[in-house]
Amino acid sequence: MTSRHGSAGRRSWLVPLQAALATLALRAAPSVAHAPVSVPRARLCSSTKGASLAEVLVALAFGAVFSIGAAALAITVVTANAKSKSMDIAVYLAHDRLEAIRNTAFASVTAGNFPSEGYGTIRVGSPAVAYPDHQRSVSIQDNTPTPGVKRVVVTVAWQGGRVNAEMLVGR
DSSP states (O other): OOOTTSHHHHHHHHHHHHHHHHHHHHHHOTTSOOOOOOOOHHHHHTTOOOOOHHHHHHHHHHHHHHHHHHHHHHHHHHHHHHHHHHHHHHHHHHHHHHHHHHTSOGGGOSGGGSOOBOTTOOEETTTTEEOTTOEEEEEEEETOSSTTEEEEEEEEEETTEEEEEEEEEEO
């Protein structure tokens, strides 16, 4: 029986190394003739038996964590896009109402001329486009902040929030 550091132990790891060096030498200088090295195939491939169960489970765990992260990111992006769209529509509807008030004579700028619009009742443009998910209201305060000036606040709300836009109208 040979010891771990004996000649038999040295030969077992030397054989694959010699085969690899011989292959490299053939690739580096193909014009030089070398005697073929006979290396038992079993020795070259004995260490590659496939992935162990632990390696497969670790790979699956990494894949699951990555997939969960990607799904959470996708959900966040879709939700943020929906909120952004609702806010853009609300700002548009508020500015549309402010523009209508700006084009109205000072004496006609009253809450009665610009009534509140509930969900499903807002139509804007030509042809009319409906905005069923938003509601709009107008608040008009006379002589605020000074006499002869009206403070107009337009509020547009939807399920996720609200937008206020205001302006001062004077004679």
